[in-house]
Amino acid sequence: MRSKIAIIIVVVTMVLGIVFRFTGLDKSPPSLGFDEAALGYNAYSLLLTGKDEYGNFLPISLRSFNDFKPALYGYLTIPFIKVFGLNESSVRMVSALAGIVSLWFLYKFLSVFIKDKLVCSLIFLWLSFEPWRLHFSRNAFETHLSSAFFLMGAYFLIKNKKIFWSLLFFGLSAYSYHSARLSVPMLIVLWGIDPLKWFWVDSVKEMVSSVWNGVTKMWWILALFIIMVIPVFMANSSLVLTRFNQENVFKRFYPYAPKEFVQGINPFLSFNSNALYYFGGIISGHVMSYFSPVNLNSRIYAWVKMSPQFIPGMGMLGWIEGVVFLFGLIVVIRNLRKSFEHRYLIYWMISGIAPAAVTWTWYHPLRSLNIFPAIEIIVALGAVEILRMIKNKLWYLVIALILMITVVYTINNELLYSAYENHGEYQPGGFREGMMTLKELSKDYDQVIIDSPHAQSFIFVLFYQKIDPNIVHKYADIRPKPGVEGNLNFNFEKFVFRPIDWPKDRNLKKTIIWTDDTMSKEEIEAIPGAKLRMVVPNALYDTARIITIE
Amino acid sequence: MISLFNYPPTEEQIWILMKIGIGGEAGLLALRILTILLTGIVLWLWFTKLKNILSIKSSVLAVGLLLISPTIWVLCWSYPLMIVKIAAVLLIVIFFKTKWWVVVLILLGIGFYNVKFLKQNPAILSKITMADAKNEVNSRFMSEDTLRIKMELPLWWRRIGYNKIFITYREVLAESLPFLDLETLYFQEVHPMEQKSVVLFYWPEVFILVIGIYFWVTSKINKSAMNMLVILMLIAFTDYLFSNTVVYQRFILMLIPLSLIMATGAEKILTNNKYIGGFVTLVVLYAVYVNGYDITHRADFWLDNRPLVYKSWYAGIRNIGVENFPKIYISTLIGNSDNYCWFYLGEQCKSDRFVFNSFDLSKGYIDNGLYAGFTGEFVGPRFKNDFDTDWESQLPSLGLTLISKENIRDTVAYKYGNDIGLVVKK
Numbered sequence: 001m002r003s004k005i006a007i008i009i010v011v012v013t014m015v016l017g018i019v020f021r022f023t024g025l026d027k028s029p030p031s032l033g034f035d036e037a038a039l040g041y042n043a044y045s046l047l048l049t050g051k052d053e054y055g056n057f058l059p060i061s062l063r064s065f066n067d068f069k070p071a072l073y074g075y076l077t078i079p080f081i082k083v084f085g086l087n088e089s090s091v092r093m094v095s096a097l098a099g100i101v102s103l104w105f106l107y108k109f110l111s112v113f114i115k116d117k118l119v120c121s122l123i124f125l126w127l128s129f130e131p132w133r134l135h136f137s138r139n140a141f142e143t144h145l146s147s148a149f150f151l152m153g154a155y156f157l158i159k160n161k162k163i164f165w166s167l168l169f170f171g172l173s174a175y176s177y178h179s180a181r182l183s184v185p186m187l188i189v190l191w192g193i194d195p196l197k198w199f200w201v202d203s204v205k206e207m208v209s210s211v212w213n214g215v216t217k218m219w220w221i222l223a224l225f226i227i228m229v230i231p232v233f234m235a236n237s238s239l240v241l242t243r244f245n246q247e248n249v250f251k252r253f254y255p256y257a258p259k260e261f262v263q264g265i266n267p268f269l270s271f272n273s274n275a276l277y278y279f280g281g282i283i284s285g286h287v288m289s290y291f292s293p294v295n296l297n298s299r300i301y302a303w304v305k306m307s308p309q310f311i312p313g314m315g316m317l318g319w320i321e322g323v324v325f326l327f328g329l330i331v332v333i334r335n336l337r338k339s340f341e342h343r344y345l346i347y348w349m350i351s352g353i354a355p356a357a358v359t360w361t362w363y364h365p366l367r368s369l370n371i372f373p374a375i376e377i378i379v380a381l382g383a384v385e386i387l388r389m390i391k392n393k394l395w396y397l398v399i400a401l402i403l404m405i406t407v408v409y410t411i412n413n414e415l416l417y418s419a420y421e422n423h424g425e426y427q428p429g430g431f432r433e434g435m436m437t438l439k440e441l442s443k444d445y446d447q448v449i450i451d452s453p454h455a456q457s458f459i460f461v462l463f464y465q466k467i468d469p470n471i472v473h474k475y476a477d478i479r480p481k482p483g484v485e486g487n488l489n490f491n492f493e494k495f496v497f498r499p500i501d502w503p504k505d506r507n508l509k510k511t512i513i514w515t516d517d518t519m520s521k522e523e524i525e526a527i528p529g530a531k532l533r534m535v536v537p538n539a540l541y542d543t544a545r546i547i548t549i550e
Numbered sequence: 551m552i553s554l555f556n557y558p559p560t561e562e563q564i565w566i567l568m569k570i571g572i573g574g575e576a577g578l579l580a581l582r583i584l585t586i587l588l589t590g591i592v593l594w595l596w597f598t599k600l601k602n603i604l605s606i607k608s609s610v611l612a613v614g615l616l617l618i619s620p621t622i623w624v625l626c627w628s629y630p631l632m633i634v635k636i637a638a639v640l641l642i643v644i645f646f647k648t649k650w651w652v653v654v655l656i657l658l659g660i661g662f663y664n665v666k667f668l669k670q671n672p673a674i675l676s677k678i679t680m681a682d683a684k685n686e687v688n689s690r691f692m693s694e695d696t697l698r699i700k701m702e703l704p705l706w707w708r709r710i711g712y713n714k715i716f717i718t719y720r721e722v723l724a725e726s727l728p729f730l731d732l733e734t735l736y737f738q739e740v741h742p743m744e745q746k747s748v749v750l751f752y753w754p755e756v757f758i759l760v761i762g763i764y765f766w767v768t769s770k771i772n773k774s775a776m777n778m779l780v781i782l783m784l785i786a787f788t789d790y791l792f793s794n795t796v797v798y799q800r801f802i803l804m805l806i807p808l809s810l811i812m813a814t815g816a817e818k819i820l821t822n823n824k825y826i827g828g829f830v831t832l833v834v835l836y837a838v839y840v841n842g843y844d845i846t847h848r849a850d851f852w853l854d855n856r857p858l859v860y861k862s863w864y865a866g867i868r869n870i871g872v873e874n875f876p877k878i879y880i881s882t883l884i885g886n887s888d889n890y891c892w893f894y895l896g897e898q899c900k901s902d903r904f905v906f907n908s909f910d911l912s913k914g915y916i917d918n919g920l921y922a923g924f925t926g927e928f929v930g931p932r933f934k935n936d937f938d939t940d941w942e943s944q945l946p947s948l949g950l951t952l953i954s955k956e957n958i959r960d961t962v963a964y965k966y967g968n969d970i971g972l973v974v975k976k
Contacts, residue, residue: 023701024701027699027700027701028700028701030697030699030700031699258844258848258851260848261843261844261847272839272840272843273840273843273844274836274840277836277837277840278739278740280753280754281737281739281740281753282740284737284753284754284756284757285733285736285737285740285742285753288732288736288737288756289732289733289742291732292730292731292732292733293727293730294727294728294730294731294732294733295733297723297727298723298724298727299728299731301742301743319719319720319723319724320723322727322730323727323730326730330763330767333763333764333767333768334767334768336764337768362733362742363742402719405710405711405716408707408710408711409710409711409712409716409720410711411703411711412690412694412703412707412708412711412712413711415701415703416694416697416700416701416703416708417690417693417694419697419699419700419701420693420694420696420697421693423697429699537698538698538699539697539698539699539700540696540697540698
């Protein structure tokens with residue numbers, strides 16, 4: 001009976017997972033982000049021409065905004081664009097699908113640790129509504145795809161039976177996002193040599209033997225993985241390194257120690273404030289920040305808030321999970337000696353954190369997304385421990401009620417409130433609403449001037465007007481070179497991207513102007529030949545005006 | 551460089567000195583010595599209690615870890631009422647058996663002490679009364695309703711998630727969770743948000759904590775030690791919730807249970823492998839040195855800057871002579887400072903000569919007298935707090951003469967600049 005109920009709960013969870021991931025993908029979030037539009041248009045370009053927006057044939061990385069996005073997300077999006085057209089939903093479907101697959105493997109992983117199927121399924125139901133799961137499944141994030149593959153690879157690795165599948169998914173993970181290229185080899189090495197076990201060996205001989213066994217167990221897997229990802233490192237390696245140079249922890253915080261104490265001397269030779277001491281603190285803090293319940297639950301750092309990974313009003317986990325995570329950690333620590341599976345969770349955490357820890361940001365969920373399934377498993381272990389400690393069954397009811405309301409809150413938060421909070425800055429909106437009108441009008445005009453505050457607004461023109469990629473390829477040479485960041489707009493065909501200067505531009509002829517200028521209709525129509533054609537709304541306010549000048 | 555040793559008195563030190571009627575530097579030094587003595591006695595008693603329930607080594611290490619914490623030094627030197635709080639909690643734990651009613655009494659007492667004596671207004675109170683929750687529920691509904699493109703969710707469904715009771719639960723959790731903030735507890739030296747706080751524990755000690763936790767959860771720890779740990783954590787948590795002050799002072803009672811856990815970890819490290827033990831000891835000693843050097847050379851980076859402001863004003867007034875001015879105007883932008891006036895200038899502060907109020911000398915008629923204030927009070931406030939470095943060049947046109955000027959590290963009065971000074975209108 002218990003196992004039948006468990007099966008029903010798992011099926012219901014998966015169905016709900018599908019519903020909340022695929023419903024209304026075009027409305028929530030209400031507009032595409034820049035990276036989403038870029039992934040979508042590149043997939044469109046690959047579909048039609050086999051080349052990315054710059055004309056590179058079947059690339060491994062998409063140059064995009066000179067950030068060289070791993071291309072796998074784009075390739076996987078192609079079938080959805082073929083079937084559903086180039087729109088918000090088709091771009092986000094890969095992420096939604098990754099979310100579903102990830103859910104299933106979360107259940108498989110939970111089953112490794114929780115033997116009571118009913119308890120396991122109930123915890124699975126709860127964890128399936130974690131804020132990060134909903135948020136990352138409803139936005140096109142190559143990181144999320146990578147995280148799903150990483151989870152699958154980690155599952156087959158711990159099973160130690162189907163290493164082929166493990167390698168395949170780890171490889172796909174590395175082709176989806178940069179982090180996995182460091183996380184995967186680290187996890188394979190840690191899995192193989194199992195260093196935490198060394199704390200309990202009695203002699204050096206035993207330790208050497210353990211290391212040797214580990215090396216023989218994992219070297220060929222590691223070698224195959226490296227061979228698999230060599231093409232990634234061969235393609236654009238110097239440019240990827242350029243990106244790392246901008247983001248790494250070594251450069252950003254130099255000289256690490258308080259500047260007033262190390263002025264004029266080599267900070268590493270200072271005795272009073274040695275740089276190495278502070279650098280150790282920074283790196284240790286970066287690692288430990290991923291174990292901090294406050295960060296997991298509620299604290300929002302500035303660099304998170306100003307990016308698409310921001311989940312308003314919540315952290316990556318729900319409202320109590322951070323505390324439960326601590327209980328889970330105690331369970332993990334208690335079982336470190338006797339259980340490889342528990343040690344594996346620590347290895348997973350460390351290898352997932354490593355790529356994020358060497359960048360300048362303290363706690364960066366997006367760069368460490370690979371660890372969140374491991375965190376969920378630790379939360380699950382904590383939950384089992386708490387349930388075990390509860391004597392009065394009335395508490396089960398109270399907990400169930402709180403968790404149920406938390407799930408409803410999370411759904412509201414992601415589908416509605418998040419759409420409100422995140423709209424505007426990096427999900428600018430308005431382009432979908434105005435581009436069709438612009439396209440119709442532009443047939444009769446010589447020039448279209450786009451005056452937008454956004455540094456990459458061209459991508460929305462390409463996306464929503466479905467500009468023929470062959471036309472865009474012709475302009476690849478005049479576009480900002482690799483390494484350039486900031487304003488990456490470029491002029492093509494009739495489209496010119498620049499700010500409007502009314503004293504001069506009022507004399508233009510046969511021109512359409514897309515501007516966020518707040519001039520009234522009367523002011524616009526006082527300009528000879530000018531006409532306000534459309535006030536362009538986004539999800540919250542009027543964001544732009546389409547003006548024609550005859 | 552401003553050292554901890556000559557850091558001016560804090561408001562609570564002045565309050566105590568006023569109560570006992572001994573002012574001046576000698577009174578302050580006596581108070582500081584007494585506070586250190588009290589700390590020493592309490593920690594000795596704590597050690598004698600600990601050695602009955604933990605090993606001698608762990609007991610020494612637990613007290614040692616407390617003693618090397620910069621927070622303890624700072625509290626001894628500047629916050630006697632905080633030391634009294636620590637002492638009271640430890641003495642009750644030492645001399646009373648850990649019965650549930652003793653714990654309840656301590657918890658109630660801590661709340662009372664924080665509100666009554668430390669004059670704190672804990673944020674948790676506004677959460678419990680649902681005042682904030684009501685605003686948030688309204689704000690969420692209104693925000694979502696303004697969306698022009700959105701998914702439609704039924705109102706009853708939204709109300710399940712957005713209601714005062716659940717939002718209150720959420721806000722209480724949000725208020726409680728930072729109690730588990732590793733960054734504040736262990737990474738103050740490199741804190742990502744550069745918050746104003748003294749170091750509680752040095753960052754290398756976080757690894758000792760991890761090892762300590764391992765042994766606490768895997769070894770057979772004496773039951774009374776475990777009970778004591780849980781009770782101390784509960785007390786620390788209550789104190790954290792029912793306080794509202796600088797972050798390191800909200801965590802002070804957490805130092806004690808953490809030192810117990812770390813002591814176990816440190817003992818295991820030292821006894822299991824002498825090389826690793828030696829290395830860890832060296833690193834921790836170096837941490838003590840680095841932080842000691844830091845706080846003795848730039849105490850204003852770590853500590854509240856307001857006492858520096860008051861010292862600058864009142865020591866300046868004392869030097870030029872109170873009797874030379876018909877009126878002396880003291881800014882109250884950062885609070886009323888008549889207690890500080892008493893400390894530096896004595897009973898003459900009670901005369902009508904002193905006026906404690908904020909002022910704006912850039913506007914209209916100015917009375918003759920001496921003015922102690924911030925840049926913005928002399929030349930007019932600036933919204934972005936961006937004053938010219940030579941702002942004093944504007945004073946002659948206002949008929950003012952600058953007597954002294956000092957720059958303080960922190961912005962304690964936004965819009966009014968980081969320079970303070972004494973200005974005369976004749």
